[in-house]
Amino acid sequence: MRIVAHGIDLVDLPRIEQMIERHGDRFLKRAYTKKEQADAGRCRNSIEKLAGRFAAKEAIVKLIGTGLRGKMAWTDVEVINNELGQPQVVLRRAVKETADKLGIRHISLSITHTANFAIASAVALTDDYETK
16 A cells, blocks of 8 residues: 555635525535435534535545646545445546546545534555455
């Protein structure tokens, strides 16, 4: 296993709340997949969940080194939880193509939040990484 890159991001929860208040479904559909929206809707505090996912997406496009550009979309990065609650990354379309070109085989992700902030740290792995 070899670490290729690292990305980190911090999101202010009130910022996400304001985006939802101002832009509603337009923001949600642009930034989150249907599954991410549904998962957040089942949480007691959906803003914390959505802010964490947004921070994760930012951290991931940072580790890829491109930011969000060209044909890339926020929904090309999906963050879902496995059966133990650990966040897992699913890349699609343009973001996946870019990650593949860089030799990224897996992204390890950690998300945490407080009442005011969400932070995500993402590490890109390559070579002999195998999921268990």
